[in-house]
Amino acid sequence: MATATYTTYLRDQExxxxxxxxxxxxxxxxDHNLTTVTDKITDITFRPASRGWYIGLCVSLxxxxxxxxxxxxxxxxxxxxxxxxxxxxxxxxxxxxxxxxGIGHAGTLISAILFLFRQxxxxxxxxxxxxxTIFAVMCxxxxxxxxxxxxxxxxxxxxxxxxxxxxxxxxxxLWWDVFAVSTYxxxxxxxxxxxxxxxxxxxxxxxxxxxxxxxxxxxxxxxxGSCRQWLRFERxxxxxxxxxxxxxxxxxxxxxxxxxxxxxxxxxATIFPPYFxxxxxxxxxxxxxxxxxxxxxxxxxxxxxxxxxxxxxxxxMLATGTIVGYAYAVEFFTAWYSxxxxxxxxxxxxxxxxxxxxxFVMVFCNVVAPQMLxxxxxxxxxxxxxxxxxxxxxxxWFERFVIVVTSLHRDFVPASWAMYIPTWVxxxxxxxxxxxxxxxxxxxxxFLPIVAMAELKTVMPQARLTHxxxxxxxxxxxxTPPELRRGGRWT
Amino acid sequence: xxxxxxxxxxxxRVGKIHESGSLVREGTWAAYSQxxxxxxxxxxxxxxxxxLFDPPSSFSHPHAWGMSIDLTKCIGxxxxxxxxxxxxxxxxxxxxxxxxxREMHWIRIDRxxxxxxxxxxxxxxxxxxxxxxxxxxxxxxxxxxxxxxxxGLNTMVYNRCIGTRYCSNNCPAKVRHFNFFDYQATAPNEVxxxxxxxPDTQQNSEIDPLRRMQFNPEVTVRMRGxxxxxxxxxQRIQAAKISARVAHAQGRRDTPLVKDGEVIPACAAACxxxxxLFGDLNDRNGRVASAHADPRAYQFLEELQLRPRTRYLAxxxxxxxxxxxxxxxxxxx
Numbered sequence: 001m002a003t004a005t006y007t008t009y010l011r012d013q014e015x016x017x018x019x020x021x022x023x024x025x026x027x028x029x030x031d032h033n034l035t036t037v038t039d040k041i042t043d044i045t046f047r048p049a050s051r052g053w054y055i056g057l058c059v060s061l062x063x064x065x066x067x068x069x070x071x072x073x074x075x076x077x078x079x080x081x082x083x084x085x086x087x088x089x090x091x092x093x094x095x096x097x098x099x100x101x102g103i104g105h106a107g108t109l110i111s112a113i114l115f116l117f118r119q120x121x122x123x124x125x126x127x128x129x130x131x132x133t134i135f136a137v138m139c140x141x142x143x144x145x146x147x148x149x150x151x152x153x154x155x156x157x158x159x160x161x162x163x164x165x166x167x168x169x170x171x172x173x174l175w176w177d178v179f180a181v182s183t184y185x186x187x188x189x190x191x192x193x194x195x196x197x198x199x200x201x202x203x204x205x206x207x208x209x210x211x212x213x214x215x216x217x218x219x220x221x222x223x224x225g226s227c228r229q230w231l232r233f234e235r236x237x238x239x240x241x242x243x244x245x246x247x248x249x250x251x252x253x254x255x256x257x258x259x260x261x262x263x264x265x266x267x268x269a270t271i272f273p274p275y276f277x278x279x280x281x282x283x284x285x286x287x288x289x290x291x292x293x294x295x296x297x298x299x300x301x302x303x304x305x306x307x308x309x310x311x312x313x314x315x316x317m318l319a320t321g322t323i324v325g326y327a328y329a330v331e332f333f334t335a336w337y338s339x340x341x342x343x344x345x346x347x348x349x350x351x352x353x354x355x356x357x358x359x360f361v362m363v364f365c366n367v368v369a370p371q372m373l374x375x376x377x378x379x380x381x382x383x384x385x386x387x388x389x390x391x392x393x394x395x396x397w398f399e400r401f402v403i404v405v406t407s408l409h410r411d412f413v414p415a416s417w418a419m420y421i422p423t424w425v426x427x428x429x430x431x432x433x434x435x436x437x438x439x440x441x442x443x444x445x446x447f448l449p450i451v452a453m454a455e456l457k458t459v460m461p462q463a464r465l466t467h468x469x470x471x472x473x474x475x476x477x478x479x480t481p482p483e484l485r486r487g488g489r490w491t
Numbered sequence: 492x493x494x495x496x497x498x499x500x501x502x503x504r505v506g507k508i509h510e511s512g513s514l515v516r517e518g519t520w521a522a523y524s525q526x527x528x529x530x531x532x533x534x535x536x537x538x539x540x541x542x543l544f545d546p547p548s549s550f551s552h553p554h555a556w557g558m559s560i561d562l563t564k565c566i567g568x569x570x571x572x573x574x575x576x577x578x579x580x581x582x583x584x585x586x587x588x589x590x591x592x593r594e595m596h597w598i599r600i601d602r603x604x605x606x607x608x609x610x611x612x613x614x615x616x617x618x619x620x621x622x623x624x625x626x627x628x629x630x631x632x633x634x635x636x637x638x639x640x641x642x643g644l645n646t647m648v649y650n651r652c653i654g655t656r657y658c659s660n661n662c663p664a665k666v667r668h669f670n671f672f673d674y675q676a677t678a679p680n681e682v683x684x685x686x687x688x689x690p691d692t693q694q695n696s697e698i699d700p701l702r703r704m705q706f707n708p709e710v711t712v713r714m715r716g717x718x719x720x721x722x723x724x725x726q727r728i729q730a731a732k733i734s735a736r737v738a739h740a741q742g743r744r745d746t747p748l749v750k751d752g753e754v755i756p757a758c759a760a761a762c763x764x765x766x767x768l769f770g771d772l773n774d775r776n777g778r779v780a781s782a783h784a785d786p787r788a789y790q791f792l793e794e795l796q797l798r799p800r801t802r803y804l805a806x807x808x809x810x811x812x813x814x815x816x817x818x819x820x821x822x823x824x
Contacts (some may be wrong), residue, residue, distance in 0.1 A: 078715045079654065080671030085592035087665055089656035148717025149669065150652020156634045156653055163599045166651065167636035174657055179716040262661045263795060265629050310526070340794075341513070345500040406662060412792060413514065413618065415601030418592040418663035 016308045017380060027121055027459045032301035034457050037304070041199075043452050044299050049446055052298055060438035067432020069427050071146060077273050079149055079427045086385075087418035092426040093147035094258070095400040096433060098138035098476050099283070101181065102276075102396060105248060107133025107282025108188050111195070112244035115237075121312055123455040124304045127199075128295065128444070129288045130192040132207055135440040136287070137185045139433040144177065173257040173458045180254035191240045197223050198448035200235065252280040259403060265346035269334065275327035282320035282366070283396035289389035293382045295445060304451055307380050312380035317392065321370035328367065342412060350406045354419065354476045359397050359406070367397025411433030501603075508606030509794035512739030515603060515614050516789055517806035525781030527786040530805040539673065542796065550624055553748055555772040556723055557643070558759075559782035560617050560621065562755035562806035564766035565600075568617070572596050574761030575619075578724060580706045580713075582674030592599035595668045597721040598758050614806060617767065620666045620721035621791055628658035628667060637718070643772075643800050644723055652717040659718060662670075663792050666720055673715035675702075683694060723769065772800070 018025050028037070061255045074081055084091045107130040113123040146152055157178050159167050167174045201223035204216035256276035259267035288444060289310065296305040335347040351359050367390040378388075410417045444450070493501065495778035506512035513767070517531045523529060575581065575598045582595050585756055598619035605612040620644045629637050629645065636652040639645055659667040707728040713719050731754045751770050759767040770779035784789060787804040790797070 012795070016605075078672045079669075080588075080593070083591075084596070084656070084660060084671070086668055087592055089659040089669065094548075147655070149652070149656070149718075151716075155651045156651070163653075164651075168633055172630065172633040172657070176657055210562045258657075262631060262657075263663070264660060330770065340726040341500075341503050345496075349500065350498050354494060358629065409664070410500065412663040413495075413614070413665060414504055414619065415603070416598075417497070451701065 016306050016396065017311070020243075025308055027124065027306070027389070028453055028456065029306055032303060032460070034460065037456060037460070038202060038453055040301070040304070041449055041451050042203060044445065045203060045207065045447060046212075052296065053442060053446060056131075057442045060435050061434055063435025065430050065435070065436055066441050066466065067142075069429035070432055072428070074146060074425060075151060079147065081423060083420055083422040085418055085420070087184055087416050088405055088409075088420040088467070090147070090404055090408065091420055092144045092422050092430055095141035095397070095404050097147075097149065097432055098141050098276075098400045098404075099254055099397050099448070100136045100433065100437075102252060102280035102283045102400075103278070103287045104133045104136035104140060104184070104188070105252060105280035106288045107131070107136075108130045108191070108244050108248045109281055109284065110288070111191060112241040113248060115241045116245060118286070120459045121309055123459050124301075124306075124309055124311075125288065125292060126455070127452040128291065128441075128450050129156055129194065130188065130195070131444045131448070132287060132291060132441065133188050133284075134192055135480055136187070137181065138440065141181065141185070142433060142436075143429075144174075144181075157321050168484050171404075172381050173254070173261045176257060176398050177206055180251045184251040187244050187247055189242070191244050194233075194237060194240060195452060196449060197221055198454040199227065199452060201225060202453055203449060218237070223302075242246060249277055249279035252276045259407075261409075264411055265342040266403070266409050267348065268403065269331060271327055271330060271334070275324065278320045278323035279366075279396060279399060280329070282324055283392060284395065285317045285320070286389040289313055289317075289385055290393060291441060293386045297382075297451070299445070299450065301451065304456065307382070310382060310385055311376075311379050314373045314385055314388075317389075318370055318373045318379075321366060321392070323375075325367035329361065345410070346407055348404060353406065353408070353410065355402065355406045358402050359371070362398040364400050366399060369395070382439075432450040494552070499513035505603045506605065508567060508612050511805075512607075514791070515562070515616055516803070517614065519806065522682040522807040522809050523787075523807055529690040529791050530787055532757050546798065548626070548641055549641075550775055551639060551642050553773070554642045556622070556728065556754075557772040557779045557783065557805060558622075558723070558801040559768045559788065560801060561614060561616065561764075561766045561768075561782070561804040564764040565615045565617055566764055566766075567600050567602060567613075569600055570763060571598050571617060571767060572600060575721075576601065578707055578710070578757035579722070580675075580710045581719075582670070582713075584674050588671070588674075593669070593671050593718070595670075595674065596600075597666070597668065597719070599666075600611065617758075618664055618666060619801070620723075621664060621801040622721075622723060624798035624800065625796060626663040626796075627663065627797070631657045631661045633657070642728075644725060644728075645720075646722065646725070647718060647720050649711055649713050649717045649719065654718065656718065663797070665794060667718050668720060669718050670715050671712055672788065675712055675714075724754075726774070727756060728754050750774075751779075770791040 006234075015026055015424065016029055056138070063293075082091060082093065084093070105125075110122050111126040115126075122421035150155060156166075157168055167177075194259045197220055200216050204213055204220050204223075207213045207216055221335035239340065254270035259271035260269055262268060292305055292313075293310070296302055332347050332351075335343045338344070350356075369388050372384070372388060378384045405420045409420055495539065502512070502803060504512045504514040506515060511517050511530075512644075518529055537700045541742045552648050562638075576583070576596060581597060584593055584595055586592070597608055598617055601616040601618045603616070605614070606612050622643055624639070624643065626637070626639065629639060633655060634651055634653055636648045637645065638648065639659055654669065656669055659665065659669060707726075709730075721722045731749045735744060735749050735753070736747045739747040749771065751774050754769060756769050759765075768778050768782055771778045772783065774780055782804060783802050785804055787807070788802045789805060791799055
C-alpha cells in the first residue's frame with residue numbers, strides 16, 4: 001500500500017509540475033473523486049480539531065487580548081501613548097493600515113480577476129485567500145479608525161445630514177479612503193459569502209448535530225442545488241467578479257493618494273498608484289503563501305493545493321515583486337532627474353540617513369530575496385517558498401515604514417526634523433492585529449469550507465463527460481434531451 | 492550630532508558659514524548695497540512665476556492680514572514664544588513631551604549654527620503659521636476643520652477637528668501642534684501619567700480651578716485629540732474690528748476698518764526689536780505692506796506656491812573687517 005501511494009505521489013508530482021504545453025496539468029492530485037473531495041473538506045469541520053489548531057488558537061487569542069488591552073489604554077489615555085510626534089504625525093498607525101490593506105488585495109485578485117481570466121487553478125485557493133482578505137481588511141480598519149485624536153467623533157468622516165450643516169471635505173484623500181476601503185470590504189465580504197452558499201448547502205447536508213444543521217442551513221439560504229439555482233448563482237458570481245475587479249485596483253490606488261496627494265517630498269509622486277497596487281498584490285500573495293503552506297500541511301490538502309498552485313503564486317510574486325523593485329529604482333531616478341533639492345534629499349536620506357537600515361531591510365526582502373524564485377527548485381519547494389514569503393511580508397511592512405517615516409522625519413525645515421521611536425503600545429497593537437488576523441483565520445479554517453468544494457469539482461476530470469479516467473462515474477439520464485446535456489458546465 | 496546626509500540637506504537650506512541658504516537667506520551689507528536683488532529667486536526649484544492654475548480667490552476682504560519677520564532684527568530672545576503661550580492658553584507640556592517633539596508653542600525660534608563650534612555664526616528664524624493662501628493643511632483635512640476666512644486667516648476649528656494629524660504632515664513649516672494628551676488637565680510634571688477619564692467632560696471638571704483662572708478668557712482651551720496652531724491672534728483682530736465698527740457707528744471715527752498698528756498680536760507686542768510686524772496688506776502704505784515690498788523680503792518655500800501671508804526679510808550682517816570671526820573684505824566670497 002505504501003509503495004502504491006508513493007508511486008501515485010511520484011506520478012502526480014510529475015504530472016503536476018509538467019511544463020509540456022500539450023497536456024493540461026491536473027489541478028487535483030491523488031485518486032480523488034467528487035465524493036472524496038467533499039469528505040476531505042467537510043471532515044475539517046466535522047472531525048475534532050487537531051492539537052495544533054488549539055495551540056494556534058491559544059496563541060492567537062493571547063495576541064488578540066493584547067490588542068484589546070492596547071486599544072483600551074490608547075482610548076483612555078490619548079494618542080500620545082504612541083510614538084508619534086509633531087513632525088512624524090503618522091507612525092505605526094498608518095504603516096499598519098497600509099500593510100494590512102495591501103495584504104487584503106490578493107484574495108479578491110485571486111477570486112475576481114483570475115476568475116475573469118479563466119485561471120482554473122484559482123479554485124483551490126480562492127476561498128481562503130478571500131477569507132484572508134476579509135480579515136486583513138478588518139485589521140486594517142482598526143488603525144485609521146483609532147488613530148484619530150477624538151475617536152468618539154469618527155462618524156464625522158461619513159456624509160450624513162446633521163445639525164452642524166457640515167459635510168466632510170471632499171478634497172481630502174483620507175475621505176476617499178473611507179469610501180474606497182469600505183466599498184472594498186463590503187464587496188469582498190459579499191463575494192466571499194456568495195461563493196460559499198453552495199458549500200454551506202453541502203455542510204448542512206453533512207452535518208450531524210442539529211445546531212450545525214440550523215446554522216449551516218440558515219447560511220445556505222435554502223440552497224438546493226437545482227439547475228435554476230446554479231444558473232442564477234453562476235451569473236451572479238460572474239457579475240460580482242466584474243464588480244470586484246476594478247476595486248482591486250482602485251483601493252490601493254486611493255490609499256496611495258494619502259501620500260501622493262500630499263506635498264511631502266518622498267510622498268508626492270505620480271508613480272504611487274501603480275506602485276502601491278503592485279506592492280499590494282506582491283505582499284498579498286506572500287501572505288496567501290504564508291497561510292497556505294502550513295494550512296495544507298495541517299489539514300492534509302496537498303492534493304488540492306498542489307505544488308503547482310504554490311509555483312503559480314510564486315510566479316505572480318516574482319512578477320509583481322519586479323514591478324516593486326522597478327518602482328524603487330524609478331523613484332531614485334526621478335529624484336535625481338528632477339534636479340530639485342528637497343526631492344533629492346528625501347531619497348538620499350532614505351537610503352543613507354538614520355533610517356537606512358530600514359531601507360536596506362526593505363530592499364533585501366522585496367527585491368533581492370524574490371529573485372530566488374527564478375529558480376524552479378526554489379519555487380516548487382514549500383519550505384523555501386515559505387521562507388521567501390515570510391521575508392516578503394517583512395519587506396512589505398518595512399516598505400510602508402520607509403515611505404511614512406523616512407519621508408516625514410526630515411522634510412523641509414531642518415529645525416523641525418525629528419526621529420520616530422515606537423512605544424510598547426505601537427508594538428502591542430501591531431502584534432495584536434496579527435492576533436485578530438490569525439484568530440479569525442483559524443476559526444474560519446475550522447468552521448467554514450476552506451476550499452471551494454463546488455467550484456473545485458468543476459475543474460476535476462469527473463466534470464467532463466467525454467474523456468478522462470473517471471468517465472464511468474457519470475451516468476447520463478436517458479430521458480434528458482440531448483440539447484440540455486450539452487449545455488452549461490457539462491461540455 | 493547630525494549625519495552626513497542631514498548635514499548636506501541642512502547646509503543647502505540654511506547655508507554654510509558666510510553663505511546664504513534657500514530657506515534662511517542672508518548676506519553682508521556690503522554685498523547688499525551693491526546688489527539689491529541678491530535675495531530674490533533663490534528657490535530650489537527655479538523661478539515659479541509661470542503657473543498652470545490661476546491663483547485662488549484673494550481672501551482680502553475687507554482686510555488682508557499679513558506679517559513680516561525681519562531676520563536682521565531678530566535677536567532670538569524668545570519673548571514672542573512666551574507671549575504667545577500666555578496669550579493663547581498654550582499648554583506647558585513638560586520636558587518628557589518636549590523630548591518627544593511634542594512641544595505646543597505656536598511660534599518657535601529656529602536656531603541654526605554655522606561654522607566651528609567654538610565660534611559659530613548663528614541665525615534665528617522665528618517660525619509660525621504663514622497663513623498660506625493655498626494652505627496645504629486645508630486641502631487634506633477630511634472634515635474641513637481647518638479653513639480659510641475671507642481675510643486670509645488660516646483658521647482652525649477646534650470643535651470640528653477629529654485629529655487625523657494629516658494637516659501636520661502636509662505643513663511644510665511643521666507649525667501645527669497636536670494635543671497628544673489632555674495637557675491642560677494635568678500638571679506639566681504629570682503628563683507621563685495619562686489622565687484616565689471620560690474624554691469629553693474634561694473642560695470643567697478636570698482642570699484645576701486655580702489654573703483655570705490663569706487662562707485668557709478670550710481664547711479657547713483645547714482638549715485632547717485636536718490640532719492647534721497660530722491664529723494671528725484672531726481674538727485681538729476681532730476686538731479691534733469691533734471697536735472700530737462701534738466707533739464708526741457712533742461717529743467718532745472716519746472708517747469702520749481697522750487701521751495700521753491697531754492690531755498687534757502677542758508675539759509682535761512682546762518683540763523688543765520689532766522684528767515682527769503685523770497688519771493689513773490692503774493698506775499699501777502700512778508697515779507690513781512696505782516690508783513686503785522691501786528688496787530683502789522673500790517667501791518661505793516659494794517653489795511650493797504656498798502664497799504665504801508672512802514674509803521674511805533676509806538677514807543682513809555688517810562684519811567688522813579683519814575681526815576674528817570674519818575674514819577681511821578681500822577674502823570674502
